[in-house]
Amino acid sequence: MTGTTAGTSAPAGPLARPASPAAVARDDRPGGAGTRRAFFLVMLAAASAVFLYPFVWLVVASLKPRDRTFADPFLPWPRPFAPQSYVDVWHAAPMTAWLVNTVVVGFMAALTVTVSSAFVAFGFAYFRFPGRGVLFGSVLATMMLPAAVTLVPTYLIWNAVGLTGTQVPLWAGNVFGSAFYIFLLRQFFLGIPRYVFEAARVDGASYLDLFWRIALPLARPALIIAFVFELKASWFDLMKPLIYLQDPQLFTLPRGLKAIVDQFYQGGDPKWEIVLAAGVITTLPLIAIFFVGQRYFVQGIATTGQRG
Amino acid sequence: MARRLSGRPETRWAYVFLLPWLIGLVLFQAGPMVASLVLSLTDYDLISPPKFVGLGNYAQMAQDPKVARAIANTAFYTVLHVPLAAVIALALALMLNRVTGRAAGVFRTVFYLPSMTPYVAVGVLFLFLLNGQAGLVNQFLGLFGIDGPQWTTDPAWVKPGIVLMSLWNLGSTTIILFAALRNVPRELHEAAMIDGAGAWQRFRSVTVPMISSALFFVVIINTISSVQMFDQVYTMFFGNQSAQHSYGDAALFYVVYLFQQGFQFLHMGYASALAWVLFLIILVITVIQVKVGNRFVYYEAEPQGSTELESR
Known part of the structure; x- marks a missing residue:
């Protein structure tokens, strides 16, 4: 939340311009641009998992027999595989x-x-x-x-x-x-x-x-x-x-x-x-x-x- | 002035192009608005002719405990959903803005996917995810030794569960804020840096003011849609007579009640009164938000930037 838009971003279009000396100097210190970008990538990946997993759960659960619907909630594939529901529906x-x-x-x-x-x-x-x-x-x-x-x-x-x-x-x-x-x-x-x-x-x-x-x-x-x-x-x-x-x-x-x-x-x-x-x-x-x-x-x- | 120009063929053609809108305005917007107001002064059940009751429906609303309940529920949800949605979406947008490029595009797509899920399907999905005994949410909480609540049956936890569900749908809000962040000139950040401003200071003094109009916009839009929440809640908690209502009226939202009155009990007059009060509530909230917002929002001077919100 405390992060702002300085540093690593490279906006397209008319706003793109070479980094000023001050910005470069900032990015060169330890824990600079590369590390911070990696940190945000990891954070975004974690957030993505939260947004995506409900889809995974939905699809997987729809392919399981009824008595297994709520079983193995963190297993990202159906066990056992039972696509019969799609015929039944x-x-x-x-x-x-x-x-x-x-x-x-x-x-x-x-x-x-x-x-x-x-x-x-x-x-x-x-x-x-x-x-x-x-x-x-x-x-x-x-x-x-x-x-x-x-x-x-x-x-x-x-x-x-x-x-x-x-x-x-x-x-x-x-x-x-x-x-x-x-x-x-x-x-x-x-x-x-x-x-x-x-x-x-x-x-x-x-x-x-x-x-x-x-x-x-x-x-x-x-x-x-x-x-x-x-x-x-x-x-x-x-x-x-x-x-x-x-x-x-x-x-x-x-x-x-x-x-x-x-x-x-x-x-x-x-x-x-x-x-x-x-x-x-x-x-x-x-x-x-x-x-x-x-x-x-x-x-x-x-x-x-x-x-x- | 119509007389002065009515002879010009260009003017006549202009109105030809506007004709669909004008007809629709009368038939499906202004007409129904007025009809709704008139109906709200009657008792009407579709079968016998409307009976004039004056302000009777409004008086009844004031005493109807379900109306008070529906307003309280809707307010509870709106007050939680709107700020949480803005803050979380802003956090996501800020992170997207830090990585940019292809990666940002991929993550933005991922964040938007839940917004492509029809609300009925969202409601269905969360009936399962929020299941008190074995739902994914409580199983996840269980990993940390937390005994999760009965989200779908305990009246105290029904609305927090609905808020949780609503926070899965942040795609549009995130995209709007991300687009606004990308328009913040980097020079401003650099100038602030040279002046020795830290990350938090730059966020407070550069980023927030520069995206304040976008923030303001999402708050208004999300408030208006929150107040009209219907699909997900109706899917999860209403419409089936045999369903057990152990949650009482905890999920009775305003538009749900309006729908029940109008289309299940055929109380068309009462439903119209409910609709007009809803309209006034939304109008008042929006006017207050615009008034308050105008004090904080920074509008960049744009040559043709007369947006619908600025122009009012």
Whole structure:
């Protein structure tokens, strides 16, 4: 905790510069740069073990027979190896349907919010019009609006149009864009030099052309950030499936996992290995998506965090 | 002013682009906000038409021991989670900043992985890890001769267990603070060193002020999300009628109670009143935090750095 940023770090970009004599002198004393770096590497490795081991435990426990679930908690492989739980979970619950539902709902949610947010963000970034400041203020204000406040009326709306009990309420609100992504994408569009658009206007491009043919392709990294963030958010969502879905065939993975816990952990019929296997199945695809789109996640969090 | 410019096609096109947002704002944000307020003045169960009861729901809230309990539980969790999350994430970020390069990237990924685990799965995992008899946490404590508590059943230990679980999810906070640390100009540290400042002094007088806006941001964001804690807690302790509730209302968080009232008991009016009070609570907390924060936060002058927090 007492460590600061001096000494060994080498920030990239404009901040990188050769070490000043004073810093070099400091690093040369006994217990200098190399030793300290090694110390922090060891500390970070220890912290990593704490963050990683729960995953290891989850996967290992899901591959053990029920009476061994809690046995050998520090053994990082299953003994005995019993992958039967992954077959059993498919018999106990409509896992294929849940997986497909989660992917479909997630894809719809992410696609709609990305396109619509980009559309709106372009409007805020490109045009100068009366009321722009106030309207953009309303975008920022809704970012602070807790979802719980609109839960009941939103349900009543979907109920009024007869769509409760379907998956539509899980994503359809996204066709109107989302404040967070509008903010993110507007920042990105503002970074595109204006003469790029003006040149296209001179060549006779319409405003829709500017958006579709120039702004969107140039904003690809920001679009991917919005897409993966929303995919993740949708994959996490428990509240909306709890509220809107009754038919287990329509469940998403989190809602399904909740049903499995209720039946096989809390209920009178404990089948821990099934609960654990379902937990792994719910988590693993998202981890895979993270590894593919990792830099977009990190970039998105870091930029919005700093910008915000 | 609309009259003056309404003839310009550019203005009309601007509103075409804004149209989805405007519709959504009315339909899913402002409209429901107002509807929620109106509903909070009624008794409504979805079947019979809403019955106007004035401030009856709010009066009932004031006397409902479960509301007091839910607020106390939520406050307990928030007051523990937010500072602990900030301090631990800052410690991780400081260490990342000391190694940088490829190693920092790998560790940052590791720290973020728990944040890619759906909350329901986190709740499920920690039901096992926090198991009082044989869970990993208590077996680990047992290595040091500590007889761990009944995290999931003892009312006194349910919330500390939930806080422990929440500290597994520090990925975003760490990434934000790490990014802020990397933006601290090294010249400042060197200048402080030349002036003879020790490590702790430099941390206090250079690092903390330079990342204060990021720290402030994570505190606000984490507070808002803590107050709305639902998924993990609901997964672990609610939703199953046959589950034994030996922990009483120890895990009754505010949004859990709101959800129960609205969607299990169909007390739509009462749930709306709960929602509005939640909104006001969050608003008041955020305003206080911004007011207090502005006294401590150092904002670097940035040409286009009008963030949503600075601009309010």
